[in-house]
């Protein structure tokens with residue numbers, strides 16, 4: 088019986104006549120698979136600037152897309168409507184493709200509301216000046232926590248090495264396994280270029296650390312790109328609250344974010360961060376339930392692991408210092 092009905096349905100469809108639906112239409116997800124996929128490179132006041140086949144297309148968010156954090160820089164989206172990119176044209180984002188990662192922060196620790204910042208990054212450069220402004224390990228630790236929580240590989244990128252030595256920070260973060268790159272004016276950037284080539288790297292840092300200087304050296308026409316954003320918004324880039332994604336000449340992306348004064352991580356749990364370190368995760372299986380592994384935690388298996396040589400005291404100290412930033 089059933090079969091006959093199905094067959095009948097198909098036959099009717101072949102003649103392109105409206106058929107009676109057994110389910111209401113609203114429950115069916117429209118099929119957008121034939122629409123082009125673009126990458127969101129900046130967001131400003133409800134307008135999304137997307138890159139599609141090398142041209143910039145401005146789009147708005149379609150009705151069915153969630154309002155809060157529905158579309159962020161780095162997202163891959165399907166565009167409907169006018170994708171010509173011509174002056175005054177407006178397209179519509181109808182679907183956000185599945186994200187590989189999402190970097191989030193809470194505005195500050197009094198505010199547990201998570202703000203998504205950047206989608207699909209696979210590497211996070213914590214850009215920190217060695218002086219002017221003075222490095223703050225608390226800030227580095229908080230951004231590290233956010234990176235580990237989001238399963239984005241962190242790299243500590245130290246600028247202004249002409250002003251101060253990187254030794255103290257190297258000593259603090261190398262035991263944790265954080266790669267460290269050091270730069271100064273006129274320094275050879277080949278190590279940094281190698282690290283970002285072919286990857287999607289989000290740059291995060293305090294205002295004034297030299298992030299723009301570095302980006303402009305890495306992408307010779309980045310200035311032009313930021314100029315275009317100013318044209319779009321009528322404001323300077325630094326007053327924008329959005330991140331900006333730029334394609335690297337040799338492949339890969341840099342997603343620059345506005346300078347931050349603080350980095351809230353209220354949304355992160357200790358288990359999530361421990362989970363980013365396979366060796367620590369294994370040791371933590373022997374911890375009492377709910378152990379936060381902080382210094383002095385009762386029966387924490389990390390102390391036993393140091394005692395019997397499975398874990399280096401430097402690595403544990405480095406982990407605990409970072410963890411103290413959020414427990």
Ligand SMILES: Nc1nc2c(ncn2[C@@H]2O[C@H](COP(=O)(O)OP(=O)(O)OP(=O)(O)O)[C@@H](O)[C@H]2O)c(=O)[nH]1
Nearest residue numbers: 246247248270271272294295296297298299300346
């Ligand atoms: N001594 C020294 N100064 C630097 C270096 N890199 C950048 N600067 C200077 O530091 C200042 C801030 O640099 P920017 O590149 O504007 O810093 P930013 O991180 O983009 O800051 P925001 O625009 O506020 O987000 C500028 O005066 C730069 O010339 C460096 O390696 N050494």
Ligand SMILES: [Zn+2]
Nearest residue numbers: 374378380387
């Ligand atoms: Zn523990």
